[in-house]
Amino acid sequence: MRSVEKHPNADKLSVCRVFDGETELQVVCGAPNVRAGGRYPLARVGATLPDGSLTIKKSKLRGVESFGMLCAADELGLSGDHSGLMELSETWAAGTPLAEVIGPPDTVFELEITPNRPDCLSLIGIARELAAVYRKPLQKPAITGVSEALSTDLSLVKIEDADACARYTARLLEYVTVGPSPDWMQRRLERAGIRAINNVVDITNYVMLETGQPLHAFDRDLLAEGRVVVRRAKKGERMQTLDESEHELDPTMLVIADAVRPVAVAGVMGGAGSEIRNETKNVLLESAWFDPALVRTTSRKLGLSTESSYRFERGADIEGVEWASRRAAQLLIEFAGAKLVGDVVDSRPEAAPLRKIEGPYQKIRDIMGIDVADETIREIFTHLGLGVLDAPSGHYALEIPSFRADLERDVDLVEEVARIHGLDKIPAPSPRAVVDPRAAENGTPRAKAKLRSVLAGLGLSEISNYSFVSDALLDLLDRGNQPKRVPIPRPLSADHSVLRISLAPQMTATLGRNRAHQATRAALYEIGRTFERGADGVVEIERLCIGLFGPVGRIGFDRHSAVESEEIFLWAKGLIEALLATMGLDAPTVTPHPVAYAEQGASVEFHIKGVSIGTLSLLNRSTRKEWRMTDPVAIAELDVAPLLTNALAVRVFHDIPAYPSITRDVAMIVSDSVTHEDIIRVMREAAPPELSAIELFDIFKGPAIGEGRRSVAYSLVYISARRTLTDDEANTYHNSVKGALRKQLSAEIREG
Amino acid sequence: MMPVFPAGRLNDSMNSGEIQELQTAAIAEIAASGDLSALDAARVKYLGRNGRVQDILLALREAPVDQKRELGRLANEFKNSVQAAVDERREALQSAASVAAFDVTLPGRWPHRGTRHPVTQIIDRAVEIFGQLGFTVADGPDIETPFHNFDALNTPANHPSRDPKDTFYLGDGTLLRTHTSPVQIRVMQSRQPPVRIIAPGRCYRPDTTDATHSANFHQVEGLYVDRKVSLADLKGDLTYFARQMMGPNVKIRFRPHFFPFTEPSVEYDFSCHVCGGKGCRVCKQSGWIEISGAGIVDPNVFKAVGYDSTQYTGYAFGMGVERIAMILLGIPDIRMLYDNDVRVLRQF
Structure with missing residues (x-):
């Protein structure tokens, strides 16, 4: 860029004089970072952008001619960066083809590394895997010019907590020239998602990517007394990290300190006070091993997750610490003009003997379910870098290198073979179907499946709500159950703050939501667990909830006339009766029963053989109002377990009647206080066993009948299992029924 | 195979081919009758006391002995199949009359349709x-x-x-x-x-x-x-x-x-x-x-x-x-x- 001038007619544009190695061109540019002397990618007239969206033409921008386009990285398809022009290193001569600058086209593999394989958080680790797959030798970079000799002067490093920091190496380098790192290194770092900073920092990051060993470089002149102490942070100690955030430290954390103050959070991030500057000359290069659990807790506490902490948390290779340091020193010598001062300081415990694992090859084959030769398995072990020792025939014996801490037992080796040999080679044979005689234990799931299909057959749609709910919604239906609720101490939100104690609240909300979505009717059910605190902890009860609104029981097209409370209640009741009968249960007895969310007088409890199985209610007005539901809503809640008790029982045949029956009707006027069930009971008590069925066929209320009374009519069927009944016999039975109705219920029998 | 008829038969008598043609025409007319009275008219026309069936019976009476058997069979078949066509048509017309006309395209009436989640x-x-x-x-x-x-x-x-x-x-x-x-x-x-x-x-x-x-x-x-x-x-x-x-x-x-x-x-x-x-x-x-x-x-x-x-x-x-x-x-x-x-x- 020879010169940059403001565009005469546009605030945000610049008119640039650009030298492309041959001629000087005028280019109009809108990027904020353009400056004279910079080097940028230039697309000349005739060039097409990589995505094909634009071919550069000679153009005029606000009256000024432009002969090309200076590019941002995103326009070249190199990254998503559109913050400004892509800045190129000033070492490049003007006119260099961009292909040379950015290097050949490259492929970036994004790998998901499982937490047990920290060794694969590195190029060398991945290369080792590939070496095993292709049975080729692993080639690590050769290191020359850096001595492995140990320094005898240990005053440079002091470790106060050897459990937390089992190994610490330090190399000193002088005559360091800080500047940009080579383009190839910057490119590789950027492609791995690491921002290039300067040659020293870049080299530590680059070696981390190569080896999986995080490194840190200190400006030694910024370290008090030029030495480091590895210690716990002191209470109240503060430090500014490289990301310029200020942290308060505590004694659970490990820090690298100089003689006075902390200069890095061990394994997590360096401190701003000792970072590599442009003027840095003397570098202390750290390569160390920190306790994974400690790095994890520190990283969590500080909210700092870094490439370094990620690797230490999963476990760095304690035996690889020095090699990484040596590799970084080599690169510092090569690319930062550094010279080593003295030998490496290496504070470490005695190397632990390598773990040995032995076992039979056959077990590996058995677990894989595939035949792989001993020799192949041995080859795989060797190429993975495991030490193959002598072993008796049919057995292997291995020495596990330190970078494979995940290999502890013989079963851990199965995956090594399976992975390298190829999981795709494992066959998929036909299933070995072995009949389990305990299959009969599947009774409950089968009964539950039947319950669901019966509910579907009755026309209900199944819904599914979260097990979490808000206290507010529960309160809306029933405040009384508050003491029994099970709260979630750390809920995701207030809407999900407590486990549901009843399915009715969410059923109500579901009906209401559908109503709001203009549904005119809904017949829904949910089967789910409810949770309530009992004397011995929390009890989980599986429940069935049914919810109805709208003309769900009407067969005709009469959808518009309002649904009466009685109507929907009886639909729901009929539904439950049909459900119970299909599930093989006796007819329930139904008694009025208060329910917290029910309309006064519109809730009942169902009993079978004296055991309560649940309730049916019409939802009260105030609850309905929450969802602007003006029509009646029926909600039933039943326990699932009693519904299943007889579901799979075999039904035994009963004789069908061999003789004809005689039907007699009775119509009567009764007081409204007399219930249908009262009438049935009186009829049953008064009649002999020959009364086989009673059917209500008419109810009538009106002025002709009088206030507080109604007319009801029933058909009664009489039959004998032993002979044909005579009319006289039937009349006698029927008269005694009528007599009882008159006497016990003050019924006015309507004769004729 | 076509039946072979001897020469010298009476000119106004029906031959077997004509009987079969008549049968086909009768059945078609019956099937096309639009109501019970049209059907009855057709029945009388073919099977009545003065119906076409009489022509067949006449031909049968006048036929030479060696043809009586064949013509008898055809006459019977005529009577039976035309009567069956009349009965079938009558059943269809009566059944249509017994049900009041209604709109079969109205929506079906069964409210129940459940689903599993x-x-x-x-x-x-x-x-x-x-x-x-x-x-x-x-x-x-x-x-x-x-x-x-x-x-x-x-x-x-x-x-x-x-x-x-x-x-x-x-x-x-x-x-x-x-x-x-x-x-x-x-x-x-x-x-x-x-x-x-x-x-x-x-x-x-x-x-x-x-x-x-x-x-x-x-x-x-x-x-x-x-x-x-x-x-x-x-x-x-x-x-x-x-x-x-x-x-x-x-x-x-x-x-x-x-x-x-x-x-x-x-x-x-x-x-x-x-x-x-x-x-x-x-x-x-x-x-x-x-x-x-x-x-x-x-x-x-x-x-x-x-x-x-x-x-x-x-x-x-x-x-x-x-x-x-x-x-x-x-x-x-x-x-x-x-x-x-x-x-x-x-x-x-």
């Missing part, structure tokens, strides 16, 4: 398929102990999955199970091998809800313990399942993975049932659909439940029910499974 449908299907392989259903509580949910499953004390960020703790030493794997532990504690169970159920993780994550979700867990159970058995059984569930040509792919409770561990994928592996929108062009994790039960899990790992091996797998429902049924957002919108529920 997609999650239930997938679970039921999985239970059915594994049932064919001899798996029985096992169940466990939603509220679990750390022992069943973590310890016995070889999950280290400092494992990230135990963090309150990843597990709902209830504050009384219990938690909401994060997977259906604790059911494995409960089953193995209560019986000796061989074991073949699947455990469908609800699980909970404090995931922020989005299109593919739900804090409340369902898994189906599978466990098979016996002598010499291998990765091949796992692949074979999962392949059987995948083909029954997704389609006949689906394949299974294993990828190496890591779970504390299995060793070795794999993640398994189904080849895409939509494109057959060529790449499409459903499989995001990869040809494969990631399903879940599986592996050979870690010996430490056997140790926790008192199984002898020198005698037995086993495989275990999990699968996300919502995920399979979404893939199979084409549901784009997991939240739709919990919205309970009847416009969605009605579709399944």
Whole structure:
């Protein structure tokens, strides 16, 4: 860029004089970072952008001619960066083809590394895997010019907590020239998602990517007394990290300190006070091993997750610490003009003997379910870098290198073979179907499946709500159950703050939501667990909830006339009766029963053989109002377990009647206080066993009948299992029924 | 073969061909009669006292002896088939008259049509398929102990999955199970091998809800313990399942993975049932659909439940029910499974 001038007619544009190695061109540019002397990618007239969206033409921008386009990285398809022009290193001569600058086209593999394989958080680790797959030798970079000799002067490093920091190496380098790192290194770092900073920092990051060993470089002149102490942070100690955030430290954390103050959070991030500057000359290069659990807790506490902490948390290779340091020193010598001062300081415990694992090859084959030769398995072990020792025939014996801490037992080796040999080679044979005689234990799931299909057959749609709910919604239906609720101490939100104690609240909300979505009717059910605190902890009860609104029981097209409370209640009741009968249960007895969310007088409890199985209610007005539901809503809640008790029982045949029956009707006027069930009971008590069925066929209320009374009519069927009944016999039975109705219920029998 | 008639027959007598033509015409006229009176007129015209049938009978009377037999047969056939046509037509006309005309295109009247929730449908299907392989259903509580949910499953004390960020703790030493794997532990504690169970159920993780994550979700867990159970058995059984569930040509792919409770561990994928592996929108062009994790039960899990790992091996797998429902049924957002919108529920 020879010169940059403001565009005469546009605030945000610049008119640039650009030298492309041959001629000087005028280019109009809108990027904020353009400056004279910079080097940028230039697309000349005739060039097409990589995505094909634009071919550069000679153009005029606000009256000024432009002969090309200076590019941002995103326009070249190199990254998503559109913050400004892509800045190129000033070492490049003007006119260099961009292909040379950015290097050949490259492929970036994004790998998901499982937490047990920290060794694969590195190029060398991945290369080792590939070496095993292709049975080729692993080639690590050769290191020359850096001595492995140990320094005898240990005053440079002091470790106060050897459990937390089992190994610490330090190399000193002088005559360091800080500047940009080579383009190839910057490119590789950027492609791995690491921002290039300067040659020293870049080299530590680059070696981390190569080896999986995080490194840190200190400006030694910024370290008090030029030495480091590895210690716990002191209470109240503060430090500014490289990301310029200020942290308060505590004694659970490990820090690298100089003689006075902390200069890095061990394994997590360096401190701003000792970072590599442009003027840095003397570098202390750290390569160390920190306790994974400690790095994890520190990283969590500080909210700092870094490439370094990620690797230490999963476990760095304690035996690889020095090699990484040596590799970084080599690169510092090569690319930062550094010279080593003295030998490496290496504070470490005695190397632990390598773990040995032995076992039979056959077990590996058995677990894989595939035949792989001993020799192949041995080859795989060797190429993975495991030490193959002598072993008796049919057995292997291995020495596990330190970078494979995940290999502890013989079963851990199965995956090594399976992975390298190829999981795709494992066959998929036909299933070995072995009949389990305990299959009969599947009774409950089968009964539950039947319950669901019966509910579907009755026309209900199944819904599914979260097990979490808000206290507010529960309160809306029933405040009384508050003491029994099970709260979630750390809920995701207030809407999900407590486990549901009843399915009715969410059923109500579901009906209401559908109503709001203009549904005119809904017949829904949910089967789910409810949770309530009992004397011995929390009890989980599986429940069935049914919810109805709208003309769900009407067969005709009469959808518009309002649904009466009685109507929907009886639909729901009929539904439950049909459900119970299909599930093989006796007819329930139904008694009025208060329910917290029910309309006064519109809730009942169902009993079978004296055991309560649940309730049916019409939802009260105030609850309905929450969802602007003006029509009646029926909600039933039943326990699932009693519904299943007889579901799979075999039904035994009963004789069908061999003789004809005689039907007699009775119509009567009764007081409204007399219930249908009262009438049935009186009829049953008064009649002999020959009364086989009673059917209500008419109810009538009106002025002709009088206030507080109604007319009801029933058909009664009489039959004998032993002979044909005579009319006289039937009349006698029927008269005694009528007599009882008159006497016990003050019924006015309507004769004729 | 055409009947051969001798010469010298009476000119005004009908021959057999004419009788058959008359029969065809009579039946057509009867079938075309539009009401009962038209039908009766046609009947009289052909079968009446002065009807055309008399011409036939006349021909029969006057026929030479050697033709009487053939003409007699034709005369009988004429009477019977024309009468049958009259009866049939009368029945049809009467039946139409007996039913008042109504609009058969009116909507049908039967209000009942129920549906099962997609999650239930997938679970039921999985239970059915594994049932064919001899798996029985096992169940466990939603509220679990750390022992069943973590310890016995070889999950280290400092494992990230135990963090309150990843597990709902209830504050009384219990938690909401994060997977259906604790059911494995409960089953193995209560019986000796061989074991073949699947455990469908609800699980909970404090995931922020989005299109593919739900804090409340369902898994189906599978466990098979016996002598010499291998990765091949796992692949074979999962392949059987995948083909029954997704389609006949689906394949299974294993990828190496890591779970504390299995060793070795794999993640398994189904080849895409939509494109057959060529790449499409459903499989995001990869040809494969990631399903879940599986592996050979870690010996430490056997140790926790008192199984002898020198005698037995086993495989275990999990699968996300919502995920399979979404893939199979084409549901784009997991939240739709919990919205309970009847416009969605009605579709399944």
